[in-house]
Amino acid sequence: MNTVTIVVPPSLRRYVDGQSRVPVEAATVRGALDALTVGSNALHAHLFDQANEVNRFVRVFVNGCPIRSIENDKVADGAVVTILLALAGG
Numbered sequence: 001m002n003t004v005t006i007v008v009p010p011s012l013r014r015y016v017d018g019q020s021r022v023p024v025e026a027a028t029v030r031g032a033l034d035a036l037t038v039g040s041n042a043l044h045a046h047l048f049d050q051a052n053e054v055n056r057f058v059r060v061f062v063n064g065c066p067i068r069s070i071e072n073d074k075v076a077d078g079a080v081v082t083i084l085l086a087l088a089g090g
Contacts, residue, residue, distance in 0.1 A: 001025040001026065002079065003024075003077055004032045004078075004079050004080075005079070006036050007081070009083055015043035016036070016040075029073040030073075033047060033048075033083075047083070059086060061082040062081055064080075
């Protein structure tokens, strides 16, 4: 298992004790996001839709590169996974 750092956007930090960066153990991007949301149904609901897919307003980057599918994308030890939330409304 690899240690991965997840960069959490300000609007979601209340679900991770105010932390901007959260280290997790994971082999894939999906595993990292699952590890981040363990114990927080509210955070899970922000990141994932009812089909347990990444919400359409959530963008995920690994080491600055956008990820299209989180299921099989492996993450190396020391990788940085960044979560960005798209703004909606008008």
